[in-house]
Amino acid sequence: MKAGMNRYRIAVLAGIGLLVLLLVNMTIGLLGQLRDLSIAEDDNLQWSISQIDVEFANLNAIISKRLSDPTVADDEIKLRLDIAISRLGILRFGRASILFADGQSFQNLIAPIESFSDQAIAIADKIGPISDSDLLQLRTLTENVRPDVRKIALMGVELSAVRNDAQRIEFSRQLTRTGGIAIALLFLMAALMAILDRLLDRAAKRDAALLTSTQLLKSTVAASLDAIVTANDKGQIIEFNDAAEEVFGWRRNEIIGKTMENTIIPQQMRDAHNLGMKRFLAGNAPRVVDGGRVELSALRKSGEEFPIEINITSAQDGGRLKFIAYVRDISERKINEQNLIDARDQAQRTDKAKSQFLAVMSHEMRTPLNGILGVLDLMKTTKMDRQQMRYTDIATASSEILLEHINDALDITRIEAGALQLSEQIFDLPELAHSIVDVLEPLASEKQLTLTLRIDEAMRRGFYGDSNRLRQILTNLIGNAVKFTTHGSIIVHISGIHGPDTSSLRFSVTDTGAGIQADQVEQIFEDFVALAQSEGRQSRGDGLGLSISRKIARQMKGDISVLSELGKGSTFTLTVPMQRKDCGSSLEDDIAENTSVIPKDRLEVLVTEDNNINRKVMRDMLQGLGHSVSEAVNGVECLKQAQTKRFDLIFMDISMPTMGGIEATNRLRTSGGPNAKTRIAGLTAHGIDEFQAQAEYAGMNEFHTKPIRLEKLREILSGINAHPSPAPHSDTLQELCRALGADKVQSIGDEFFSELDKLVKEVDSGHMQDRSEDLAEAAHKIKGAAAILDQEDLETHFTELEQHARNNDLSDLPKRLKTIVDIARIARVNFATMVKNTRT
């Protein structure tokens, strides 16, 4: 298009140039002609030549007159002769000589005339008057020369005519040329007009196209959903579309001409805007302009600020800089985003609260279970009739289920919180498998099921991994198989493939149970799903086991899969990678080395535990087993006692006031005292994982979760390093009384309430001022005891108190204490009544 335009322009300019040249040429030609015409020298010359004849005639006439009339003066004749002779010069010189051009005929004619001239002058110049003979001779001469003079005059006329003809022809030629040039000019002009016409036509078409596209653009801009604001380099708004009116609240005609700074840019951004404009106009790299989408804020006419998404581009419009801003009101989106974030935060908080609640609940539930299971175990050592035995068994079984649930819930929360840690160690696979099967064998035998363990020869070796978690999964899988199989057999098959470094272990548990419907296979791995049997729950409830197992398996980079056929049975397969490690006899050596205590009939045992009730239960159980028991309420007291007396075994609670179990163990091991090598068993009501590493590092030989069951206690005492495994029960104050005897319970209760009073008094007297941590510990202790003694209200209040103390929020402490005192007074009466009732 542009090249075409240029071609046309060049053609037009060349045409105009050509026209000018032709015009100049024509003008010069015509001017020359005109000058030739104005310099009409020939006419006069022709006349002068023709006059020669006249002058010679006059000479002849005057001579003839003298001959007849002698009065005619000599001078008269001489003058006429002079005049005639003077005319001859005309022929010889000037233009006439050019006209005649010395032609031969002219020479022939001029020769006699000149000879006449010479002879006539000779006669005339004689001294004295002119004689008659001279006169006659002069007449003869004159008459003789006259024909020649006439011929020459005629010749001049003729030559002039010829010359004039030539000039006319030349002039006519010139006219023809000029006309030709004029015609050429006309054609050229016509061509130029045609080109101009085309150009005009093209320009008109382009104008129309431009108009169309401009209108199209205008309607696009007007119809745009985004606000479009155009400003010049002074920041003045020069265009404002419909959407912009909508967004900013300004009308187009009232904002045009105003600066953006005074209208749509918020106060606090105006300086930045001015700086940015200056920077851009100075040619520096822009930050916002041409920088894509940016989120900023803008101002509505009503004065409210709102978030926008803006895209500013710059453009040159006829040499003037323009800024075009595409603005989108994102306030709604921002609000939605905020809502979403709030909702997410809320959900996260809720989820966290749930997890925390579960963790706290599990912990708080385990403490009372500790008491229940402890007394149940103690009870079994007393004399009971058959029915009592049955009741005790039921209570024990129920508590165990409860504990299992609690542990499961704790596991789930821990896994979900990412707190599950694998503690890897060398273990002997056949030994592990046998120990699991041995434990579960009795359950299977109860249901007349055969439980078979098969281990491939290649797998009879040591591995390195978290054997406890492996045990947990396998126990769950085999336990489930036993649970859901009514008759037939259960086969546990351990196989695997040895890779270069690691082996892929494969544990399959095949049962002949009811099987699982294909569409429910994946569901069984979900939390809290226990597949309902048509006849109801067949056996012990199991909500979380498989879900936990799979989660653990996956954490160990393995997985659990299931193959099942309804009515025929199921095969659960655990595959898990493990490093191969030779264990040989080192395991036994480790145990022998670490276990410095050889079981003997009567052991010296130190129970370090801050909770009075737990401590007492533990003491009773140990004493019931025939051992000697010393007590310490915290780490400091433990260290004190350990200085003077050598113990065979120390039970060490982890969380204690003043000094915790980890620190106490650490000090004991490094003290070099009598108990530096004494076996230490850690106890915690929290999950094992949180403290296991610290406990081992500090030098604890083993680590157990409370509650400690009598059986477990036996195991510990006999040196068998039992894995942490819970056992459940149920609890009421009555059962506690039945188990321990009303007197004992009453005395425990009395102690509890007096401790409570003591704490209240201490707080009242201001002793606890600025000791919120101590207060929290005290509240924690009483809370635990309250749980065991079934004082729910108190437990709740002390939980709160502990919480507030830990947060250092003691603003409403007096009010809180008053409530506690009130509740405690009533609770004490009720407690006494209830204990008394159990006696009857």
Added chain:
Amino acid sequence: MIQKICSRALAMCLVLSFGSLGPALGQDMMTLQVTAGSSNAVSTDLSIENLDALDQVEFETSTIWTDGISTYSGVSLKALLNHLGITGNTIQMVALNDYAVAIPFADLNDDAPIVATRMDGKLMSVRDKGPYWVVYPYDLDLKYQNETAYSRSIWQLNRLKVID
């Protein structure tokens, strides 16, 4: 090309050279007769001395009647008439052979035409366009190269007469 020369000095030269003229030129032949008004009452005869006494104009030019460029000197016709105090509309110039041509006073310029008394510094004889020749500086201006100027370039002039 046109020069005004001190008239006195030139007049002396001309008086000296006058004696060498041929016998064909009578004393009265060098006289220019000027007649004011048509009534024929006033008539002035000017001799060559009279003409030489006036302001002289001299220029070089070619003519269509001669070869090459020559110097012509004499008295401006307009100055001559002014000197004589002659007024009118048209002046008639007449040659020895009675050839006559009229020229309006309005067409007279200060320096052209002149009544040339000398060609190349020499007086002109009747045999050679003398005694006086009305000459324009043709080369100077195209306007002197037309039929009117040529026809007014009268030679062998010996009379001037105001006719209108």
